[in-house]
Amino acid sequence: xxxxxxxxxxxxxSNYRKALVETINNNTNALFDEDISSLIKKPPLDxxxxxxxxxxxxxxxxxxxxxxxxxxxxxxxxxxxxxxAFDKLKDIRIAELSKIVNNYSLEKDADVIKINKKDxxxxxxxxxxxxxxIIKLNLSQEIITKIDGLFSExxxxxxxxxxxxxxxxYINGNYQRxxxxxxxxxxxxxxxxxxxxxxxxxERYLFTLENxxxxxxx
Numbered sequence: 001x002x003x004x005x006x007x008x009x010x011x012x013x014s015n016y017r018k019a020l021v022e023t024i025n026n027n028t029n030a031l032f033d034e035d036i037s038s039l040i041k042k043p044p045l046d047x048x049x050x051x052x053x054x055x056x057x058x059x060x061x062x063x064x065x066x067x068x069x070x071x072x073x074x075x076x077x078x079x080x081x082x083x084x085a086f087d088k089l090k091d092i093r094i095a096e097l098s099k100i101v102n103n104y105s106l107e108k109d110a111d112v113i114k115i116n117k118k119d120x121x122x123x124x125x126x127x128x129x130x131x132x133x134i135i136k137l138n139l140s141q142e143i144i145t146k147i148d149g150l151f152s153e154x155x156x157x158x159x160x161x162x163x164x165x166x167x168x169x170y171i172n173g174n175y176q177r178x179x180x181x182x183x184x185x186x187x188x189x190x191x192x193x194x195x196x197x198x199x200x201x202x203e204r205y206l207f208t209l210e211n212x213x214x215x216x217x218x
Contacts, residue, residue, distance in 0.1 A: 009209070013106055016205040020101045020113060023201060027194045028093045032086055035186040039179060040082050042075075051075050051143065054170050055150070058163045066150045074149075078142040085134040089127050096123040097194075109209060112202035120191045128187070132180060139171050 043049055052075055059066045097115070104113040147164045 009109075012205070012209060016201070017101050017113070019201050019205075020198060021098045023197045024097045024101070024194065025094055027190055027197065028090050028097075031093075031186065031190040032090050035190060036086060036183055037083055039182050039186070040079050040086070042079060049075065050175060051078075051171070054167060054175075055163075058166055062159050062163060064151070064155055064159060067152075070149050074143050074146055078138045081138045081142065082134055085138075086131065089130055092127060092130075093123050110206070112206060113198065114202075115195055115198050117191065117195070124187055124191070128180070128184065131183060132176075135176060135179065136172075139176070144168050144171060 046052065052071060055066060055071055097119070100115060100119055101113055105111075106113070144164075144167070147167060148160065151160050
């Protein structure tokens, strides 16, 4: 049987690129479905729910009772809408990073596809900007503008105003800042993991290229 060595090498390169794109997909899905979603979705304990805890603390300080079911519904809708919107950002990261793989020139047998920290700059800037707007919009639409629904009609309007102001200040300040910082960290970790995964894939690619007998056939 005759072998076309160049065709075999071309197929090896194609499989190498496909493996890297699959790695990007897996890395991105883990980033969004596990890491970032863990920062948004309902925590295992109510005491860990920062937004609900803030409302309940303020209600206790002002000696009033909030409608717990309405509060839970507000926070749940905020979470669900954020997660749904975040899910659509996966494609941006996958598409941009896959372009690097598919457009990378491998002129020599010893060449490998590399991804560096700077390669993440543009896509991360876009994703983080989109996430910031998504969080801000849904906090406003699903929580801040609906705070009045938490109180009974006989509550002093001045207390409602005070709680609304305090919650808004917290949500627009510390809460958003800490959430975005945590998202930044999750993205940084996954970027680093992806860089290392590329190196591992490249090592396997070169090992096969250098040690497989089929590539030695002339």
